[in-house]
Amino acid sequence: MRARDLAVDYEAVSIDSDALVAARLMAEHKLPGLLVLDEHGRPRAILPASQMIKVLVPGYVIEDPALAPVVDEKHADQLCRALAGRSVGDCLPVDAPPPPIADPDDTALEVAALMARVRSPLIAVADQAENGTHLLGVVTAAHLLHELLKASGS
Amino acid sequence: MRARDLAVDYEAVSIDSDALVAARLMAEHKLPGLLVLDEHGRPRAILPASQMIKVLVPGYVIEDPALAPVVDEKHADQLCRALAGRSVGDCLPVDAPPPPIADPDDTALEVAALMARVRSPLIAVADQAENGTHLLGVVTAAHLLHELLKASGS
Numbered sequence: 491m492r493a494r495d496l497a498v499d500y501e502a503v504s505i506d507s508d509a510l511v512a513a514r515l516m517a518e519h520k521l522p523g524l525l526v527l528d529e530h531g532r533p534r535a536i537l538p539a540s541q542m543i544k545v546l547v548p549g550y551v552i553e554d555p556a557l558a559p560v561v562d563e564k565h566a567d568q569l570c571r572a573l574a575g576r577s578v579g580d581c582l583p584v585d586a587p588p589p590p591i592a593d594p595d596d597t598a599l600e601v602a603a604l605m606a607r608v609r610s611p612l613i614a615v616a617d618q619a620e621n622g623t624h625l626l627g628v629v630t631a632a633h634l635l636h637e638l639l640k641a642s643g644s
Numbered sequence: 645m646r647a648r649d650l651a652v653d654y655e656a657v658s659i660d661s662d663a664l665v666a667a668r669l670m671a672e673h674k675l676p677g678l679l680v681l682d683e684h685g686r687p688r689a690i691l692p693a694s695q696m697i698k699v700l701v702p703g704y705v706i707e708d709p710a711l712a713p714v715v716d717e718k719h720a721d722q723l724c725r726a727l728a729g730r731s732v733g734d735c736l737p738v739d740a741p742p743p744p745i746a747d748p749d750d751t752a753l754e755v756a757a758l759m760a761r762v763r764s765p766l767i768a769v770a771d772q773a774e775n776g777t778h779l780l781g782v783v784t785a786a787h788l789l790h791e792l793l794k795a796s797g798s
Contacts, residue, residue: 517790539785544760558754570796600712606698631693636671642724
């Protein structure tokens, strides 16, 4: 069982995509995060849904939750306006690391070891050739668990 | 919109549950993690699927991935045996923090602020009374995003 066999399609957005479209995608598909691709289609980052929530909440409320009641309900209903005119790239933390990338030929154990080491819920599988990076798909922790359980007949 | 209205059912396991049963639950429902309850039914931790993967991978392979090919395919197919006889509690990191807990009366903004502050994909909603803690459900980041988008008509 190789990474290429484990890779499945996963919702991905470009770093230039509209932040509101990305938020809708997460919300509709109940995704804990999205894979973000750079302008060349290379895996650039993982955007967790909790980070999207962070973009919506006024900074002073995150720092001091006691101020939350100060924001009236009408304003609270309009939190998503914070996404208007923003791109996915604008929503990423400045220090967002690139997602871990496995080689298509990596074994299931190598993918599992990479996932365990970086504690990532998601590994991108990509061919990294001289002429560019070609994304094959992703391996989620739950999917890898599924395949490992199947392999061991559990 | 209050935390009690946002809370939904979520797959939870007891800290004493069989680890293999918990792994199957994650795999079958494609869950990025499970809510772990203590012996009194109180939220105790979140067990990410990536942590479950970590339990399966031999420690020396996590430390030195170059050793992965040393593990032959037959052994690799039996990784899930690492779960036999273990409980969910055995799979948690020793320093696993309790999950963030919102009060049922907290507003959506308070829940969002808590989620943003602790960068958690999941918030438990529970009544914390003197006679014990009563879990109402959880709010996932994707579900909260869904409700906030709906409230703002986006």
